[in-house]
Amino acid sequence: MTVSIWQQAHRRRTVAYDVVVVGGGIVGCATAFWLHRHDPSLGVAILDAGALGSGASGRNAGFVLLGTHKDYLTAIHDYGERTAHRLWQFTRENRRLIAELNGDAFGWREQGSLTVAGDKDEDDRLRRALPYMRAAGIPAVYLGPSETMERLRARGFRGSLYCTSGAAVDPLRLVRHLASQSAADVYTYHRVTDVASGEGGVSLKTERLNLRADSAVLATGAYLPRIVPSLQRFVRPVRAQMLATHPAPDQFLASPVYSHDGYFYVRQLENGAILAGGGRHRHRETEVGYEDATTPAVQADIERYLHTHFPWTTNLRVESRWSGTMGFSPDHRPIIGTVPGCSDCLFATGFTGHGMGFGVRMGQLLADSLYLEEQPNAYDLFHVSRFESRSPAA
Ligand SMILES: Cc1cc2nc3c(=O)[nH]c(=O)nc-3n(C[C@H](O)[C@H](O)[C@H](O)COP(=O)(O)OP(=O)(O)OC[C@H]3O[C@@H](n4cnc5c(N)ncnc54)[C@H](O)[C@@H]3O)c2cc1C
Structure with missing residues (x-):
């Protein structure tokens, strides 16, 4: 889309938030939801290149399953028994968190x-x-x-x-429910083109906006490398x-x-x-x-x-x-980490066909990562550092 000289003067403005969440899928909207639960006074924005749930979160089958996409025996073989069990526990917590929401709002079954x-x-x-x-x-x-x-x-x-x-939802309604309960400002059809460290926090750009935030979370699913090309090897x-x-x-x-x-x-x-x-x-x-x-x-x-x-x-x-x-992701389990060169910006990606089983709990983990003094429980389970000692398979 092109923008005329007349439109430009009215379009580009700068807005500031405590946290900007990029990506209005299950992970991004859950992050905003938990940030609001953590501290209702936080100024939070959700930005999406399309509508909320326009990515995989609004197009899936709505299964909320426990465990990874593999059977438990294969998960033990691939990750070891302790990690397989911790992954299972994480998805069990995810299910519990969804069950505690108002299920009528999103067809909880x-x-x-x-x-x-x-x-x-x-x-x-x-x-x-x-x-x-x-x-x-x-x-x-x-x-x-x-x-x-x-x-x-x-x-x-x-x-x-x-x-x-096992359970099921209308995934798009769940995404919208989380966003509506987050009290975040929602900017749809705002594609983030640039994220950088700046002014003691993070600066982000869309075609129409400059944003400044103390912290940012990139929850852009498969599209993460389009914003941060150096993370391409992880998703x-x-x-x-x-x-x-x-x-x-x-x-x-x-x-x-x-x-x-x-x-x-x-x-x-x-x-x-x-x-x-x-x-x-x-x-x-x-x-x-x-x-x-x-x-x-x-x-x-x-x-x-x-x-x-x-x-x-x-x-x-x-x-x-x-x-x-x-x-x-290379090992088929979600990945979280800090964007290289931008220490106040987290990313979460690689849900490998199973994001409804992880997403709401992952949003809580990301929100905790921004505001808790100590490292939140399960942070190490998903952290990108697990790839540092070996190169991930393509
Ligand atoms: C057909 C199908 C069936 C599936 N079935 C299931 C299932 O039954 N159960 C299950 O657990 N999982 C299922 N999955 C997987 C699940 O949908 C995903 O794991 C999950 O939705 C990932 O969530 P996300 O928030 O990480 O990413 P997404 O939902 O993809 O959200 C990312 C968002 O970021 C936005 N975005 C991207 N780039 C930018 C940018 N530059 N600026 C701003 N915004 C941007 C996108 O528009 C998108 O809305 C299925 C997936 C598909 C496609």
Whole structure:
């Protein structure tokens, strides 16, 4: 967009805040929410390049699951038992914090969730994870193949883990609710182009505004490297696609379903519509980058998945299709840190397809990081310093 000489005089002005949050997704809005809870007198602004929730937070399936996007056994293998357990605890706190909000404002549903095995290997992993989960106090029950299929009126699955704590939301309404409860000034369609250390704090620029803040938080998801290119090695853009059908005549799915190692996911809304997404593991070369577009190949795979496993979906007309850009971190767990050369500016990124499971608690952690004297609990779990001794995989 260009700006005429006449418009410029009226446009560029400088405003000052205690904290500027860049990014109006789940993480940014939760940060502003917790800052307000911490101290209602703080002057906080949320800036977004589009509308609130215009990124992944307003485009996802709304699953609020515990743990990482991997099954618990794989998480133990990848991170070690203690870290896997701490990550699980963090997501449990995230769920508790959401449950304490006014759930009517964002369609809070606590029906548990099913992690369903698509093949024998996944089934083995789910079963072998169970004793570790029990030892860690994680509530889960293994359901054999026939019970799983009966519960879902499905076919072609193996067994599943029913997790009583699984929940779901309308993610866009949750984002808006957090923003409205934060009392922050919200600047939508303000893309931040520049962030720098300055005047004893942080200075930020959009096309129309100069901002000054004591501190800033960059919660821009996959888009972080567009503001701070040196952080590119910590997050890469990965596309996810979804579809929604015409309402089914009955309620078939009582709880969200996460299957094939999370590469497919399905839920049914109150009005009967089926939401389904995934399939990108079969199209890894195309499902990268920032382009907001659906592709016939991925959409056909999602439909095939639905029709194969949930035969009652076969005649449901697809009503909408969409995509969203997720930020993947090198080790698939969120990353927080300080922007290089700007000590008063924090960043949080890399939620790797699982940001609803982390975001509200992460906003609290970021707010605590700005105002607590001591390092907040779990800060080390996500801090970027874990990559300092090794170079992250691409
Ligand atoms: C299709 C799909 C399904 C998913 N399903 C689930 C699910 O069911 N459960 C789950 O836990 N996770 C799911 N995810 C992942 C989840 O949506 C993300 O992990 C989470 O939303 C990330 O939140 P965020 O706040 O970090 O980023 P975002 O929501 O992407 O927010 C970043 C914001 O920053 C803004 N921004 C970017 N650059 C700038 C700039 N320069 N200036 C100002 N603003 C800027 C963007 O406009 C955007 O609004 C899914 C993702 C997709 C795409």
